[in-house]
Amino acid sequence: MKPVEAADLKAWLKLYLVIGSANCRKDAAEVVEEAIRGGVTMVQFREKGRNALEGAAKRELAGRILAVCRKHGVPLIVNDDVDLALALDADGVHIGQEDEPAEQVRKRIGNRILGLSVHSPEEARLGAERHADYFGVGPVFPTVSKEDARPVQGTAALRNIRGMHAAMPIVGIGGITADRVHEVIQAGADGVAVISAITHTPDACHAAMELSRALTGVLSKRNPLVYNPPPHLLK
Numbered sequence: 001m002k003p004v005e006a007a008d009l010k011a012w013l014k015l016y017l018v019i020g021s022a023n024c025r026k027d028a029a030e031v032v033e034e035a036i037r038g039g040v041t042m043v044q045f046r047e048k049g050r051n052a053l054e055g056a057a058k059r060e061l062a063g064r065i066l067a068v069c070r071k072h073g074v075p076l077i078v079n080d081d082v083d084l085a086l087a088l089d090a091d092g093v094h095i096g097q098e099d100e101p102a103e104q105v106r107k108r109i110g111n112r113i114l115g116l117s118v119h120s121p122e123e124a125r126l127g128a129e130r131h132a133d134y135f136g137v138g139p140v141f142p143t144v145s146k147e148d149a150r151p152v153q154g155t156a157a158l159r160n161i162r163g164m165h166a167a168m169p170i171v172g173i174g175g176i177t178a179d180r181v182h183e184v185i186q187a188g189a190d191g192v193a194v195i196s197a198i199t200h201t202p203d204a205c206h207a208a209m210e211l212s213r214a215l216t217g218v219l220s221k222r223n224p225l226v227y228n229p230p231p232h233l234l235k
């Protein structure tokens, strides 16, 4: 497997669905199918929280979500669980600052995608040194989906981290809804990662379409100085 191209990853990060059984009132694989039909471009399997599945049941759900993603050509990232990602042959792993260290995960997953949560320019500097492929930055807004979330950052952390990492694929996360997408993208993110904006709605396809429409609008208008400087400026 070749290393992922940053340009491809930026496109996949546009509308990133983070999902597990605890977030859904119906089968999470069905929600993934509907959300992909509505425009989701990458999926993270995050099986956490009260009554989270474990062992064979967790693996079974992950396998069905992977099958849906493969059918539609959408990359699947596994949250925290490197063993599961390797067993499934998933496209990558997302880890945070309290998870298995990034260097170790990189060695274990080879060229699969490595996503890392960062909250400050210093964490981002270390993350880039440790060869993360993309950063997840947040919570940008208050979230109902993560009990142990860090304090809300607004868009300030995103702007700071983008300022220091012009070429890095970056996704904003935490409390993002269709009407807040423009702030997150204007602060320098390549896309948004959401749980509740898609899973806590009666129609995941419709919710994804609304988010996707908002993203397409703001990404097409974004001031090119915010990111994507010409290659000679990146040397």
Ligand SMILES: Cc1ncc(COP(=O)(O)OP(=O)(O)O)c(N)n1
Pocket: 016, 018, 044, 046, 048, 079, 080, 094, 095, 096, 097, 098, 099, 115, 116, 117, 135, 136, 137, 146, 171, 173, 193
């Ligand atoms: C895209 C994205 N960004 C951030 C996170 C949070 O990861 P982490 O800090 O490890 O917290 P948990 O999700 O493991 O509870 C994420 N999952 N995805």
Ligand SMILES: Cc1ncsc1CCOP(=O)(O)O
Pocket: 018, 138, 139, 142, 143, 144, 145, 146, 149, 173, 174, 175, 176, 193, 194, 195, 196, 197
């Ligand atoms: C996993 C995670 N990491 C930071 S905030 C968050 C939860 C995002 O969920 P929501 O989109 O419902 O706020």
Ligand SMILES: [Mg+2]
Pocket: 079, 080, 094, 095, 096, 099
């Ligand atoms: Mg984690």
